[in-house]
Amino acid sequence: MKRIGLIGVGEIGRALVEGLCEGIDEAPEVYLSPRGARTAEELAGRFETVRVCADNQAVVDSSEIVLIAVRRDQRYEALAGLRVDGDRTVVNVMAGVRNDELRKTLGGDAPIVRAIPLPTVRERRSVTVTCPAHPLVDALFEELGGVLPVADEAAFDVFSALTGTLTTHYAYLASLTGWAGEQGIAHAEAERYVRSLFQGVGRSLGDEARTLQQLAADHETPGGNNERIRTTWFDAANSAALTTALDGLLSDLG
Incomplete structure:
Protein backbone atom coordinates (compact mmCIF):
# COMPACT_ATOMS: atom_id res chain seq x y z
CA MET A 1 0.00 0.00 0.00
CA LYS A 2 1.20 3.49 -0.81
CA ARG A 3 1.93 6.22 1.72
CA ILE A 4 -1.35 8.07 2.23
CA GLY A 5 -1.71 11.71 3.27
CA LEU A 6 -4.93 13.24 4.51
CA ILE A 7 -5.61 16.97 4.69
CA GLY A 8 -8.78 17.45 6.72
CA VAL A 9 -9.67 14.94 9.43
CA GLY A 10 -13.43 15.21 9.87
CA GLU A 11 -15.93 12.36 9.81
CA ILE A 12 -14.95 11.14 6.34
CA GLY A 13 -11.26 11.50 7.18
CA ARG A 14 -11.71 9.43 10.32
CA ALA A 15 -13.62 6.77 8.39
CA LEU A 16 -10.87 6.59 5.75
CA VAL A 17 -8.15 6.11 8.36
CA GLU A 18 -10.17 3.44 10.17
CA GLY A 19 -10.86 1.61 6.92
CA LEU A 20 -7.20 1.70 5.94
CA CYS A 21 -5.82 0.63 9.32
CA GLU A 22 -8.37 -1.15 11.54
CA GLY A 23 -7.53 -4.87 11.76
CA ILE A 24 -4.96 -4.66 8.93
CA ASP A 25 -1.73 -6.60 9.53
CA GLU A 26 0.32 -4.44 7.16
CA ALA A 27 -1.47 -1.12 7.34
CA PRO A 28 -0.22 1.73 5.14
CA GLU A 29 1.66 4.72 6.48
CA VAL A 30 -0.91 7.49 6.96
CA TYR A 31 0.05 11.13 7.46
CA LEU A 32 -2.55 13.49 8.89
CA SER A 33 -2.76 17.25 8.82
CA PRO A 34 -3.02 19.05 12.17
CA ARG A 35 -6.47 20.32 11.17
CA GLY A 36 -8.98 18.59 13.42
CA ALA A 37 -6.18 18.13 15.94
CA ARG A 38 -8.19 16.18 18.51
CA THR A 39 -9.34 13.58 15.98
CA ALA A 40 -5.91 13.38 14.36
CA GLU A 41 -4.16 12.77 17.69
CA GLU A 42 -6.75 10.17 18.70
CA LEU A 43 -6.22 8.25 15.44
CA ALA A 44 -2.44 8.44 15.78
CA GLY A 45 -2.78 7.01 19.28
CA ARG A 46 -4.85 4.08 18.02
CA PHE A 47 -2.85 3.07 14.96
CA GLU A 48 0.92 2.56 14.86
CA THR A 49 1.30 3.62 11.23
CA VAL A 50 -0.60 6.91 11.58
CA ARG A 51 1.33 10.13 12.16
CA VAL A 52 0.23 13.75 12.68
CA CYS A 53 2.33 16.17 10.66
CA ALA A 54 3.36 19.69 11.62
CA ASP A 55 1.53 21.25 8.68
CA ASN A 56 -0.17 20.44 5.38
CA GLN A 57 3.04 20.74 3.36
CA ALA A 58 4.58 18.02 5.52
CA VAL A 59 1.58 15.81 4.73
CA VAL A 60 2.18 16.27 1.00
CA ASP A 61 5.94 15.76 1.26
CA SER A 62 5.50 12.49 3.19
CA SER A 63 2.87 10.96 0.91
CA GLU A 64 2.38 9.46 -2.52
CA ILE A 65 -1.40 9.83 -2.52
CA VAL A 66 -2.84 12.97 -0.90
CA LEU A 67 -6.54 13.06 -0.05
CA ILE A 68 -7.99 16.54 0.41
CA ALA A 69 -11.09 16.34 2.59
CA VAL A 70 -11.56 19.85 3.94
CA ARG A 71 -14.87 21.69 3.69
CA ARG A 72 -15.41 23.57 0.47
CA ASP A 73 -15.48 26.96 2.17
CA GLN A 74 -12.20 26.24 3.97
CA ARG A 75 -10.16 25.09 0.98
CA TYR A 76 -8.39 28.36 0.21
CA GLU A 77 -7.17 28.76 3.78
CA ALA A 78 -6.17 25.09 4.07
CA LEU A 79 -4.39 24.87 0.72
CA ALA A 80 -2.80 28.33 0.50
CA GLY A 81 0.82 28.08 -0.62
CA LEU A 82 0.76 24.30 -0.83
CA ARG A 83 3.27 22.79 -3.28
CA VAL A 84 2.34 19.43 -4.79
CA ASP A 85 4.95 17.87 -7.07
CA GLY A 86 3.92 15.95 -10.16
CA ASP A 87 4.94 12.60 -8.68
CA ARG A 88 2.11 12.88 -6.12
CA THR A 89 -1.51 11.94 -6.82
CA VAL A 90 -4.22 14.18 -5.38
CA VAL A 91 -7.65 12.82 -4.45
CA ASN A 92 -10.29 15.54 -4.32
CA VAL A 93 -12.86 14.52 -1.69
CA MET A 94 -14.37 18.01 -1.37
CA ALA A 95 -18.07 18.09 -2.20
CA GLY A 96 -18.91 20.61 -4.91
CA VAL A 97 -15.31 21.37 -5.93
CA ARG A 98 -14.49 20.38 -9.48
CA ASN A 99 -11.04 19.19 -10.46
CA ASP A 100 -10.30 22.27 -12.58
CA GLU A 101 -11.14 24.50 -9.60
CA LEU A 102 -8.74 22.56 -7.40
CA ARG A 103 -6.08 22.74 -10.12
CA LYS A 104 -6.31 26.55 -10.07
CA THR A 105 -5.73 26.51 -6.31
CA LEU A 106 -2.89 24.00 -6.29
CA GLY A 107 -1.24 24.67 -9.60
CA GLY A 108 1.33 22.16 -10.82
CA ASP A 109 0.70 19.04 -12.86
CA ALA A 110 -0.01 16.37 -10.25
CA PRO A 111 -2.89 14.09 -11.30
CA ILE A 112 -6.19 15.02 -9.59
CA VAL A 113 -9.00 12.50 -9.09
CA ARG A 114 -12.40 13.26 -7.59
CA ALA A 115 -13.93 10.72 -5.20
CA ILE A 116 -17.07 10.26 -3.08
CA PRO A 117 -16.07 8.05 -0.13
CA LEU A 118 -18.90 7.42 2.32
CA PRO A 119 -18.64 6.76 6.07
CA THR A 120 -18.95 3.01 5.48
CA VAL A 121 -15.40 2.98 4.09
CA ARG A 122 -14.49 2.41 7.76
CA GLU A 123 -16.07 -1.04 7.39
CA ARG A 124 -14.55 -1.51 3.92
CA ARG A 125 -18.08 -1.86 2.54
CA SER A 126 -18.52 1.35 0.54
CA VAL A 127 -18.42 1.60 -3.25
CA THR A 128 -16.57 4.84 -4.01
CA VAL A 129 -17.21 6.76 -7.23
CA THR A 130 -14.04 8.21 -8.81
CA CYS A 131 -13.39 10.53 -11.75
CA PRO A 132 -11.36 10.02 -13.82
CA ALA A 133 -10.16 6.44 -13.44
CA HIS A 134 -6.66 6.23 -11.97
CA PRO A 135 -4.85 2.97 -11.13
CA LEU A 136 -3.46 4.02 -7.73
CA VAL A 137 -6.62 5.74 -6.55
CA ASP A 138 -8.93 3.02 -7.81
CA ALA A 139 -6.80 0.36 -6.12
CA LEU A 140 -6.98 2.31 -2.86
CA PHE A 141 -10.76 2.46 -2.86
CA GLU A 142 -11.10 -1.12 -4.07
CA GLU A 143 -9.54 -2.09 -0.74
CA LEU A 144 -12.19 -0.01 1.05
CA GLY A 145 -15.19 -1.80 -0.42
CA GLY A 146 -15.11 -1.24 -4.15
CA VAL A 147 -14.66 1.45 -6.76
CA LEU A 148 -16.87 2.82 -9.54
CA PRO A 149 -14.84 4.97 -11.95
CA VAL A 150 -16.83 7.29 -14.22
CA ALA A 151 -15.63 8.97 -17.39
CA ASP A 152 -16.52 12.60 -16.73
CA GLU A 153 -17.65 15.01 -14.05
CA ALA A 154 -21.17 15.25 -15.50
CA ALA A 155 -21.69 11.59 -14.58
CA PHE A 156 -19.86 12.14 -11.29
CA ASP A 157 -22.35 14.90 -10.41
CA VAL A 158 -25.26 12.47 -10.87
CA PHE A 159 -23.75 10.12 -8.31
CA SER A 160 -23.01 13.06 -6.03
CA ALA A 161 -26.70 14.03 -6.19
CA LEU A 162 -27.70 10.47 -5.27
CA THR A 163 -25.40 10.71 -2.26
CA GLY A 164 -27.41 13.75 -1.15
CA THR A 165 -30.39 11.51 -0.37
Missing part, protein backbone atom coordinates in the same frame (compact mmCIF):
# COMPACT_ATOMS: atom_id res chain seq x y z
CA LEU A 166 -28.76 9.69 2.57
CA THR A 167 -30.01 11.81 5.46
CA THR A 168 -33.49 11.89 3.91
CA HIS A 169 -33.58 8.13 4.38
CA TYR A 170 -32.65 8.47 8.05
CA ALA A 171 -35.28 11.19 8.48
CA TYR A 172 -37.85 8.87 6.90
CA LEU A 173 -37.04 6.18 9.46
CA ALA A 174 -37.24 8.73 12.27
CA SER A 175 -40.66 9.79 10.96
CA LEU A 176 -41.88 6.20 11.06
CA THR A 177 -40.67 5.92 14.65
CA GLY A 178 -42.38 9.18 15.56
CA TRP A 179 -45.68 8.02 14.02
CA ALA A 180 -45.55 4.82 16.08
CA GLY A 181 -45.05 6.95 19.17
CA GLU A 182 -48.18 8.90 18.35
CA GLN A 183 -50.04 5.59 18.38
CA GLY A 184 -48.86 4.93 21.94
CA ILE A 185 -45.79 2.80 21.25
CA ALA A 186 -42.78 3.50 23.46
CA HIS A 187 -40.04 5.30 21.52
CA ALA A 188 -37.35 2.73 22.35
CA GLU A 189 -39.54 -0.15 21.17
CA ALA A 190 -40.56 1.63 17.97
CA GLU A 191 -37.00 2.58 17.11
CA ARG A 192 -35.71 -0.91 17.81
CA TYR A 193 -38.29 -2.40 15.46
CA VAL A 194 -37.75 0.18 12.68
CA ARG A 195 -34.00 -0.37 12.85
CA SER A 196 -34.46 -4.14 12.61
CA LEU A 197 -36.94 -3.79 9.76
CA PHE A 198 -34.62 -1.75 7.58
CA GLN A 199 -31.45 -3.58 8.54
CA GLY A 200 -33.17 -6.52 6.89
CA VAL A 201 -33.74 -4.38 3.80
CA GLY A 202 -30.04 -3.49 3.82
CA ARG A 203 -29.07 -7.16 3.88
CA SER A 204 -31.39 -7.94 0.98
CA LEU A 205 -29.65 -5.24 -1.09
CA GLY A 206 -26.56 -7.44 -1.02
CA ASP A 207 -28.36 -9.85 -3.36
CA GLU A 208 -27.25 -8.31 -6.65
CA ALA A 209 -28.84 -11.15 -8.61
CA ARG A 210 -32.18 -9.37 -8.16
CA THR A 211 -32.88 -5.86 -9.46
CA LEU A 212 -34.30 -3.24 -7.13
CA GLN A 213 -37.65 -3.64 -8.87
CA GLN A 214 -37.53 -7.40 -8.26
CA LEU A 215 -36.68 -6.89 -4.59
CA ALA A 216 -39.65 -4.56 -4.21
CA ALA A 217 -41.96 -7.05 -5.93
CA ASP A 218 -40.68 -9.90 -3.77
CA HIS A 219 -41.54 -7.95 -0.62
CA GLU A 220 -45.01 -6.99 -1.81
CA THR A 221 -48.26 -8.94 -1.98
CA PRO A 222 -50.88 -7.71 -4.49
CA GLY A 223 -53.48 -5.81 -2.52
CA GLY A 224 -51.36 -6.09 0.63
CA ASN A 225 -50.05 -3.57 3.14
CA ASN A 226 -46.82 -2.74 1.34
CA GLU A 227 -48.58 -2.12 -1.97
CA ARG A 228 -51.10 0.12 -0.21
CA ILE A 229 -48.45 2.39 1.33
CA ARG A 230 -46.39 2.50 -1.85
CA THR A 231 -49.28 3.46 -4.09
CA THR A 232 -50.98 5.90 -1.72
CA TRP A 233 -47.95 7.66 -0.26
CA PHE A 234 -45.30 7.34 -2.97
CA ASP A 235 -47.70 8.50 -5.66
CA ALA A 236 -47.05 10.45 -8.86
CA ALA A 237 -46.89 13.80 -7.03
CA ASN A 238 -44.44 12.50 -4.45
CA SER A 239 -42.27 10.93 -7.14
CA ALA A 240 -42.29 14.16 -9.13
CA ALA A 241 -41.26 16.14 -6.06
CA LEU A 242 -38.27 13.84 -5.55
CA THR A 243 -37.27 14.22 -9.20
CA THR A 244 -37.54 18.00 -8.94
CA ALA A 245 -35.33 18.05 -5.85
CA LEU A 246 -32.70 15.86 -7.51
CA ASP A 247 -32.79 17.90 -10.72
CA GLY A 248 -32.27 21.09 -8.74
CA LEU A 249 -29.33 19.63 -6.82
CA LEU A 250 -27.75 18.30 -10.01
CA SER A 251 -28.07 21.72 -11.63
CA ASP A 252 -26.29 23.36 -8.70
CA LEU A 253 -23.54 20.73 -8.70
CA GLY A 254 -22.83 21.38 -12.38
Whole structure:
Protein backbone atom coordinates (compact mmCIF):
# COMPACT_ATOMS: atom_id res chain seq x y z
CA MET A 1 0.00 0.00 0.00
CA LYS A 2 1.20 3.49 -0.81
CA ARG A 3 1.93 6.22 1.72
CA ILE A 4 -1.35 8.07 2.23
CA GLY A 5 -1.71 11.71 3.27
CA LEU A 6 -4.93 13.24 4.51
CA ILE A 7 -5.61 16.97 4.69
CA GLY A 8 -8.78 17.45 6.72
CA VAL A 9 -9.67 14.94 9.43
CA GLY A 10 -13.43 15.21 9.87
CA GLU A 11 -15.93 12.36 9.81
CA ILE A 12 -14.95 11.14 6.34
CA GLY A 13 -11.26 11.50 7.18
CA ARG A 14 -11.71 9.43 10.32
CA ALA A 15 -13.62 6.77 8.39
CA LEU A 16 -10.87 6.59 5.75
CA VAL A 17 -8.15 6.11 8.36
CA GLU A 18 -10.17 3.44 10.17
CA GLY A 19 -10.86 1.61 6.92
CA LEU A 20 -7.20 1.70 5.94
CA CYS A 21 -5.82 0.63 9.32
CA GLU A 22 -8.37 -1.15 11.54
CA GLY A 23 -7.53 -4.87 11.76
CA ILE A 24 -4.96 -4.66 8.93
CA ASP A 25 -1.73 -6.60 9.53
CA GLU A 26 0.32 -4.44 7.16
CA ALA A 27 -1.47 -1.12 7.34
CA PRO A 28 -0.22 1.73 5.14
CA GLU A 29 1.66 4.72 6.48
CA VAL A 30 -0.91 7.49 6.96
CA TYR A 31 0.05 11.13 7.46
CA LEU A 32 -2.55 13.49 8.89
CA SER A 33 -2.76 17.25 8.82
CA PRO A 34 -3.02 19.05 12.17
CA ARG A 35 -6.47 20.32 11.17
CA GLY A 36 -8.98 18.59 13.42
CA ALA A 37 -6.18 18.13 15.94
CA ARG A 38 -8.19 16.18 18.51
CA THR A 39 -9.34 13.58 15.98
CA ALA A 40 -5.91 13.38 14.36
CA GLU A 41 -4.16 12.77 17.69
CA GLU A 42 -6.75 10.17 18.70
CA LEU A 43 -6.22 8.25 15.44
CA ALA A 44 -2.44 8.44 15.78
CA GLY A 45 -2.78 7.01 19.28
CA ARG A 46 -4.85 4.08 18.02
CA PHE A 47 -2.85 3.07 14.96
CA GLU A 48 0.92 2.56 14.86
CA THR A 49 1.30 3.62 11.23
CA VAL A 50 -0.60 6.91 11.58
CA ARG A 51 1.33 10.13 12.16
CA VAL A 52 0.23 13.75 12.68
CA CYS A 53 2.33 16.17 10.66
CA ALA A 54 3.36 19.69 11.62
CA ASP A 55 1.53 21.25 8.68
CA ASN A 56 -0.17 20.44 5.38
CA GLN A 57 3.04 20.74 3.36
CA ALA A 58 4.58 18.02 5.52
CA VAL A 59 1.58 15.81 4.73
CA VAL A 60 2.18 16.27 1.00
CA ASP A 61 5.94 15.76 1.26
CA SER A 62 5.50 12.49 3.19
CA SER A 63 2.87 10.96 0.91
CA GLU A 64 2.38 9.46 -2.52
CA ILE A 65 -1.40 9.83 -2.52
CA VAL A 66 -2.84 12.97 -0.90
CA LEU A 67 -6.54 13.06 -0.05
CA ILE A 68 -7.99 16.54 0.41
CA ALA A 69 -11.09 16.34 2.59
CA VAL A 70 -11.56 19.85 3.94
CA ARG A 71 -14.87 21.69 3.69
CA ARG A 72 -15.41 23.57 0.47
CA ASP A 73 -15.48 26.96 2.17
CA GLN A 74 -12.20 26.24 3.97
CA ARG A 75 -10.16 25.09 0.98
CA TYR A 76 -8.39 28.36 0.21
CA GLU A 77 -7.17 28.76 3.78
CA ALA A 78 -6.17 25.09 4.07
CA LEU A 79 -4.39 24.87 0.72
CA ALA A 80 -2.80 28.33 0.50
CA GLY A 81 0.82 28.08 -0.62
CA LEU A 82 0.76 24.30 -0.83
CA ARG A 83 3.27 22.79 -3.28
CA VAL A 84 2.34 19.43 -4.79
CA ASP A 85 4.95 17.87 -7.07
CA GLY A 86 3.92 15.95 -10.16
CA ASP A 87 4.94 12.60 -8.68
CA ARG A 88 2.11 12.88 -6.12
CA THR A 89 -1.51 11.94 -6.82
CA VAL A 90 -4.22 14.18 -5.38
CA VAL A 91 -7.65 12.82 -4.45
CA ASN A 92 -10.29 15.54 -4.32
CA VAL A 93 -12.86 14.52 -1.69
CA MET A 94 -14.37 18.01 -1.37
CA ALA A 95 -18.07 18.09 -2.20
CA GLY A 96 -18.91 20.61 -4.91
CA VAL A 97 -15.31 21.37 -5.93
CA ARG A 98 -14.49 20.38 -9.48
CA ASN A 99 -11.04 19.19 -10.46
CA ASP A 100 -10.30 22.27 -12.58
CA GLU A 101 -11.14 24.50 -9.60
CA LEU A 102 -8.74 22.56 -7.40
CA ARG A 103 -6.08 22.74 -10.12
CA LYS A 104 -6.31 26.55 -10.07
CA THR A 105 -5.73 26.51 -6.31
CA LEU A 106 -2.89 24.00 -6.29
CA GLY A 107 -1.24 24.67 -9.60
CA GLY A 108 1.33 22.16 -10.82
CA ASP A 109 0.70 19.04 -12.86
CA ALA A 110 -0.01 16.37 -10.25
CA PRO A 111 -2.89 14.09 -11.30
CA ILE A 112 -6.19 15.02 -9.59
CA VAL A 113 -9.00 12.50 -9.09
CA ARG A 114 -12.40 13.26 -7.59
CA ALA A 115 -13.93 10.72 -5.20
CA ILE A 116 -17.07 10.26 -3.08
CA PRO A 117 -16.07 8.05 -0.13
CA LEU A 118 -18.90 7.42 2.32
CA PRO A 119 -18.64 6.76 6.07
CA THR A 120 -18.95 3.01 5.48
CA VAL A 121 -15.40 2.98 4.09
CA ARG A 122 -14.49 2.41 7.76
CA GLU A 123 -16.07 -1.04 7.39
CA ARG A 124 -14.55 -1.51 3.92
CA ARG A 125 -18.08 -1.86 2.54
CA SER A 126 -18.52 1.35 0.54
CA VAL A 127 -18.42 1.60 -3.25
CA THR A 128 -16.57 4.84 -4.01
CA VAL A 129 -17.21 6.76 -7.23
CA THR A 130 -14.04 8.21 -8.81
CA CYS A 131 -13.39 10.53 -11.75
CA PRO A 132 -11.36 10.02 -13.82
CA ALA A 133 -10.16 6.44 -13.44
CA HIS A 134 -6.66 6.23 -11.97
CA PRO A 135 -4.85 2.97 -11.13
CA LEU A 136 -3.46 4.02 -7.73
CA VAL A 137 -6.62 5.74 -6.55
CA ASP A 138 -8.93 3.02 -7.81
CA ALA A 139 -6.80 0.36 -6.12
CA LEU A 140 -6.98 2.31 -2.86
CA PHE A 141 -10.76 2.46 -2.86
CA GLU A 142 -11.10 -1.12 -4.07
CA GLU A 143 -9.54 -2.09 -0.74
CA LEU A 144 -12.19 -0.01 1.05
CA GLY A 145 -15.19 -1.80 -0.42
CA GLY A 146 -15.11 -1.24 -4.15
CA VAL A 147 -14.66 1.45 -6.76
CA LEU A 148 -16.87 2.82 -9.54
CA PRO A 149 -14.84 4.97 -11.95
CA VAL A 150 -16.83 7.29 -14.22
CA ALA A 151 -15.63 8.97 -17.39
CA ASP A 152 -16.52 12.60 -16.73
CA GLU A 153 -17.65 15.01 -14.05
CA ALA A 154 -21.17 15.25 -15.50
CA ALA A 155 -21.69 11.59 -14.58
CA PHE A 156 -19.86 12.14 -11.29
CA ASP A 157 -22.35 14.90 -10.41
CA VAL A 158 -25.26 12.47 -10.87
CA PHE A 159 -23.75 10.12 -8.31
CA SER A 160 -23.01 13.06 -6.03
CA ALA A 161 -26.70 14.03 -6.19
CA LEU A 162 -27.70 10.47 -5.27
CA THR A 163 -25.40 10.71 -2.26
CA GLY A 164 -27.41 13.75 -1.15
CA THR A 165 -30.39 11.51 -0.37
CA LEU A 166 -28.76 9.69 2.57
CA THR A 167 -30.01 11.81 5.46
CA THR A 168 -33.49 11.89 3.91
CA HIS A 169 -33.58 8.13 4.38
CA TYR A 170 -32.65 8.47 8.05
CA ALA A 171 -35.28 11.19 8.48
CA TYR A 172 -37.85 8.87 6.90
CA LEU A 173 -37.04 6.18 9.46
CA ALA A 174 -37.24 8.73 12.27
CA SER A 175 -40.66 9.79 10.96
CA LEU A 176 -41.88 6.20 11.06
CA THR A 177 -40.67 5.92 14.65
CA GLY A 178 -42.38 9.18 15.56
CA TRP A 179 -45.68 8.02 14.02
CA ALA A 180 -45.55 4.82 16.08
CA GLY A 181 -45.05 6.95 19.17
CA GLU A 182 -48.18 8.90 18.35
CA GLN A 183 -50.04 5.59 18.38
CA GLY A 184 -48.86 4.93 21.94
CA ILE A 185 -45.79 2.80 21.25
CA ALA A 186 -42.78 3.50 23.46
CA HIS A 187 -40.04 5.30 21.52
CA ALA A 188 -37.35 2.73 22.35
CA GLU A 189 -39.54 -0.15 21.17
CA ALA A 190 -40.56 1.63 17.97
CA GLU A 191 -37.00 2.58 17.11
CA ARG A 192 -35.71 -0.91 17.81
CA TYR A 193 -38.29 -2.40 15.46
CA VAL A 194 -37.75 0.18 12.68
CA ARG A 195 -34.00 -0.37 12.85
CA SER A 196 -34.46 -4.14 12.61
CA LEU A 197 -36.94 -3.79 9.76
CA PHE A 198 -34.62 -1.75 7.58
CA GLN A 199 -31.45 -3.58 8.54
CA GLY A 200 -33.17 -6.52 6.89
CA VAL A 201 -33.74 -4.38 3.80
CA GLY A 202 -30.04 -3.49 3.82
CA ARG A 203 -29.07 -7.16 3.88
CA SER A 204 -31.39 -7.94 0.98
CA LEU A 205 -29.65 -5.24 -1.09
CA GLY A 206 -26.56 -7.44 -1.02
CA ASP A 207 -28.36 -9.85 -3.36
CA GLU A 208 -27.25 -8.31 -6.65
CA ALA A 209 -28.84 -11.15 -8.61
CA ARG A 210 -32.18 -9.37 -8.16
CA THR A 211 -32.88 -5.86 -9.46
CA LEU A 212 -34.30 -3.24 -7.13
CA GLN A 213 -37.65 -3.64 -8.87
CA GLN A 214 -37.53 -7.40 -8.26
CA LEU A 215 -36.68 -6.89 -4.59
CA ALA A 216 -39.65 -4.56 -4.21
CA ALA A 217 -41.96 -7.05 -5.93
CA ASP A 218 -40.68 -9.90 -3.77
CA HIS A 219 -41.54 -7.95 -0.62
CA GLU A 220 -45.01 -6.99 -1.81
CA THR A 221 -48.26 -8.94 -1.98
CA PRO A 222 -50.88 -7.71 -4.49
CA GLY A 223 -53.48 -5.81 -2.52
CA GLY A 224 -51.36 -6.09 0.63
CA ASN A 225 -50.05 -3.57 3.14
CA ASN A 226 -46.82 -2.74 1.34
CA GLU A 227 -48.58 -2.12 -1.97
CA ARG A 228 -51.10 0.12 -0.21
CA ILE A 229 -48.45 2.39 1.33
CA ARG A 230 -46.39 2.50 -1.85
CA THR A 231 -49.28 3.46 -4.09
CA THR A 232 -50.98 5.90 -1.72
CA TRP A 233 -47.95 7.66 -0.26
CA PHE A 234 -45.30 7.34 -2.97
CA ASP A 235 -47.70 8.50 -5.66
CA ALA A 236 -47.05 10.45 -8.86
CA ALA A 237 -46.89 13.80 -7.03
CA ASN A 238 -44.44 12.50 -4.45
CA SER A 239 -42.27 10.93 -7.14
CA ALA A 240 -42.29 14.16 -9.13
CA ALA A 241 -41.26 16.14 -6.06
CA LEU A 242 -38.27 13.84 -5.55
CA THR A 243 -37.27 14.22 -9.20
CA THR A 244 -37.54 18.00 -8.94
CA ALA A 245 -35.33 18.05 -5.85
CA LEU A 246 -32.70 15.86 -7.51
CA ASP A 247 -32.79 17.90 -10.72
CA GLY A 248 -32.27 21.09 -8.74
CA LEU A 249 -29.33 19.63 -6.82
CA LEU A 250 -27.75 18.30 -10.01
CA SER A 251 -28.07 21.72 -11.63
CA ASP A 252 -26.29 23.36 -8.70
CA LEU A 253 -23.54 20.73 -8.70
CA GLY A 254 -22.83 21.38 -12.38
